[in-house]
Amino acid sequence: MTGRFDGRVALVTGAASGIGAACAARLAAEGACVGVLDLRAAGAKATAAAIRARGGTATALTCDVSDEKQVEEAVATLVASFGRVDVLHSNAAALDREVYGRDRELDALDVAVWDRTMEVNLRGAMLMVKHTVPAMPDGGAIVLTSSVSALVGDTVHAAYGASKSALIGFTRYVATMYGARGVRCNAVAPALVLTPAAQQALTPAQLADKAAERLLPWACTVDDVASLVSFLASDESRCVTGQTLVIDSGTLAHRPQHAIQRWREHQ
Numbered sequence: 001m002t003g004r005f006d007g008r009v010a011l012v013t014g015a016a017s018g019i020g021a022a023c024a025a026r027l028a029a030e031g032a033c034v035g036v037l038d039l040r041a042a043g044a045k046a047t048a049a050a051i052r053a054r055g056g057t058a059t060a061l062t063c064d065v066s067d068e069k070q071v072e073e074a075v076a077t078l079v080a081s082f083g084r085v086d087v088l089h090s091n092a093a094a095l096d097r098e099v100y101g102r103d104r105e106l107d108a109l110d111v112a113v114w115d116r117t118m119e120v121n122l123r124g125a126m127l128m129v130k131h132t133v134p135a136m137p138d139g140g141a142i143v144l145t146s147s148v149s150a151l152v153g154d155t156v157h158a159a160y161g162a163s164k165s166a167l168i169g170f171t172r173y174v175a176t177m178y179g180a181r182g183v184r185c186n187a188v189a190p191a192l193v194l195t196p197a198a199q200q201a202l203t204p205a206q207l208a209d210k211a212a213e214r215l216l217p218w219a220c221t222v223d224d225v226a227s228l229v230s231f232l233a234s235d236e237s238r239c240v241t242g243q244t245l246v247i248d249s250g251t252l253a254h255r256p257q258h259a260i261q262r263w264r265e266h267q
């Protein structure tokens with residue numbers, strides 16, 4: 001790795017597993033001191049320990065991103081250890097069975113599911129930005145995790161999709177408000193990333209449908225998302241701000257029926 005984050009401090013939320021854990025590991029491998037933040041204390045500690053075992057610098061922070069006091073304390077703890085923040089990757093989302101799993105038909109939707117989705121996915125990102133920007137004295141880079149669910153409709157997950165759409169607008173507002181201070185803000189919008197949790201949640205038929213939607217023969221991995229996040233967090237993207245980058249192996253780049261037909265022809 002190039003060490004392009006040498007001497008920099010990064011904070012990654014939702015970093016106990018999946019995309020967040022991979023992004024925390026990538027930023028650390030490229031030289032950053034990383035705050036590994038998650039609601040799940042044991043998972044955050046495991047990610048931080050794995051980074052340290054590979055020679056990196058990481059500290060685990062247990063925090064519910066929807067709770068302003070906890071967010072304020074977590075950022076203060078990181079700043080007390082490392083002096084400031086240069087990179088924020090706000091990635092946590094309520095994906096558990098009780099929230100995402102119950103985010104189904106709107107006419108039967110429990111409002112508590114809608115509220116918790118917005119609290120974690122949207123208010124959580126706002127609170128992270130609110131309390132991290134003041135700790136970025138020399139400017140910085142913020143990357144929010146949205147989703148292709150922000151860009152297309154579905155028969156389920158309206159709360160999730162609406163929260164991820166709002167993050168795309170929020171990205172532009174943060175970029176506009178803090179650009180003059182040298183703070184950039186961008187979002188990544190992945191399609192299905194084959195994390196163990198995602199693979200478990202989908203049936204073989206659903207996985208085959210997802211494969212048919214892609215133009216490329218391969219799905220995105222957490223490391224592919226980490227590559228894009230570390231690019232957006234680095235000076236190599238110093239002129240990119242207010243943007244949402246889709247990372248989806250071509251899922252949204254075409255009229256679905258054309259690719260599905262082509263895929264069937266190759267079976």
Ligand SMILES: NC(=O)c1ccc[n+]([C@@H]2O[C@H](COP(=O)([O-])OP(=O)(O)OC[C@H]3O[C@@H](n4cnc5c(N)ncnc54)[C@H](O)[C@@H]3O)[C@@H](O)[C@H]2O)c1
Nearest residue numbers: 014016017018019038039064065091092093147190192193
């Ligand atoms: N996996 C995919 O296919 C996919 C596709 C598009 C977007 N995304 C987005 O990527 C991000 C990471 O998802 P993932 O697939 O790695 O799932 P994941 O479940 O591994 O990661 C989500 C993390 O967020 C944490 N979290 C949940 N609520 C929290 C809270 N209140 N405070 C702090 N942490 C909290 C969880 O404990 C978990 O570690 C999410 O924003 C998700 O919406 C995932």
